[in-house]
Amino acid sequence: MSTQTRIIEVRQNVLKQNDILARALRQRFHEAGVFVVSMVSSPGAGKTALLERTLTLLRQQFRVAALVGDLATENDAARLARSQAPVKQILTGTVCHLEAAMVQNALEGWKLDDLDFLFIENVGNLVCPSSYDLGEDLRLVLMSVTEGEDKPLKYPTIFNSADAAVITKIDLASAVDFDATAAKRSIQAVRPGMTILEVSAKSGDGTEALLDFLQSRRTDASAMEASRDASAFAAPH
């Protein structure tokens, strides 16, 4: 007996649950006036080190907090807590990336209205995090000078999903013969026009430019939010 088959047309985004949650988070962040920055990189590129410095410096002027994802340990949260900013660890277990639901759960009990900046350090991984929107305003992709200038060409998807690139550990650049021009060329090849910052969390070089960048992006975002509110108000009903 032969069976006939037919095709039912559907159209369903496989990541719709994450996308819906991320959209709701973004809405909440905007309403609370908190600017959310996520960080992705390979393990050890220097996310926690840079974040510790950033939190310490930004705290002098802004209300800041951080969520940090890790497979199994709480070490990063302990390091970040030295900045005195509120920090929460998200343990992902076997999951190699953060998802919007994990961010939502971690935020329980936090008053977003009391924050100006929220940072989210993703699990060290250059593949999986690219598919998951976390509701962030700005996604930074980090690559350290010790990783090789062609990293972006090997992981174009994550570089393409990011809003700005940060080259880290520039204090080690000459020791490893880092070719900054080649690295920037690789980044621009997979994401033309992307802002590139160069920093050392160790010496502090470049952190001022990073802070300026974050503040100006936050100002732009709130100006956009304000004009959206104004036009919504002015629109005829």
Added chain:
Amino acid sequence: MHELSIAMSIVDLAQEEADRRGGVQIKAVHLRLGLLSGVVKDALLSSYEMACEGTPLAGSQLVVEEVPVLVFCSHCDARRPVHSTRLFCCSECGTPTGDVVQGKELLVVGLEVEE
């Protein structure tokens, strides 16, 4: 590797759709997979079988249609294929552009069911 969790979402989603249509038996799930979705086709295919185990979709096929990356080229004023995912420029005129208009899809588009 997040392909197993993606595969499990595909199975859940397909089963939901099937249930909504009175519990049809699914032979195959058709998926559109963008080359910038962050999901690797081969890894997904091998995870799919595992994800189906013990579900009504056991023994079904995952049919993947890969979706190329298109960018908007302001010089051509048109949607164009990207030169390659390692060189984001218009394949026609070479203008660099990161304005991706297609290629991030991860969409279930069809269910092959027994009549």
